Amino acid sequence: ILAMLTFWHEYSDLISAFLAALLGGCFTMKGVTAQVKQQAKQQATAAREKRITTLLGVREEIDSLIKLYKARIEEEIKQYDRNSPFDNIFPITQNYFTFYEANSASLPEVHRETLSKIVAFYTSARSLIDSYRGNNALIERLDSTQVASDITGNKEHLAHLKRYTILATEYGRGLMMIHEEVMLRYKQVIEAIDGEISQLQCS
Numbered sequence: 001i002l003a004m005l006t007f008w009h010e011y012s013d014l015i016s017a018f019l020a021a022l023l024g025g026c027f028t029m030k031g032v033t034a035q036v037k038q039q040a041k042q043q044a045t046a047a048r049e050k051r052i053t054t055l056l057g058v059r060e061e062i063d064s065l066i067k068l069y070k071a072r073i074e075e076e077i078k079q080y081d082r083n084s085p086f087d088n089i090f091p092i093t094q095n096y097f098t099f100y101e102a103n104s105a106s107l108p109e110v111h112r113e114t115l116s117k118i119v120a121f122y123t124s125a126r127s128l129i130d131s132y133r134g135n136n137a138l139i140e141r142l143d144s145t146q147v148a149s150d151i152t153g154n155k156e157h158l159a160h161l162k163r164y165t166i167l168a169t170e171y172g173r174g175l176m177m178i179h180e181e182v183m184l185r186y187k188q189v190i191e192a193i194d195g196e197i198s199q200l201q202c203s
Helices: 002-079 098-102 112-152 155-202
Strands: none
Touching (some): 002 155
C-alpha cells in the first residue's frame, strides 16, 4: 500500500494531466464532428438553394420566350393551311437564351432527366429560330420573284416563281413540324422543372 501511495504521489500530476488530455480530446473531437456536420448541412442547403434558383431562372426564361413567341405568331400559325408558303416574316433580332447560356455551368447539378429535357427544349428552340431565318429569306426571295414576274411576264421569271413557291411551301410545312416539336418539349420541360423544384423544396 505504501508503495502504491508513493507511486501515486510521484505520478499524480502526470496521471491527472493524461486524464485531462484524454477528456479534453474527446470533447474536442465531439466539437469538431459537430462542426463538420453543421458545415455539411450548410453546404447541402446552399447547393439545394442554388439548384432551385437555377431551375427557376431557366423556367422563367423558357416561359417568357414561349409567351412572346405565341403573342407574335400564334394566330398566323393557326390560319396556315400548309398548302402554300408560310408567308410571314418573323423578326429575329437578338440572342434569346441569355440565362441558359450564362448559367450553363450550374445546369449539371440538376437531375439528369430534367437536364435532358432542358437541353432538348433549347436545341429545338434554336432549330426553330434557324428555320424562321430560312423562311424569312425564302419569303423575301419569293416576293421579289413575284414582283419581277408581274412586271415582265417573262417565262423564266414565272418558272422561278413556281419553283420558289413549291420550295417555300415545303419549307413552311417543315417549319410547322419544328414548331409542334418545340411546343411539346416546352410542356415536357416545364413539368420536369416544376417536379424537381417541388422535390427540392420538400427535402
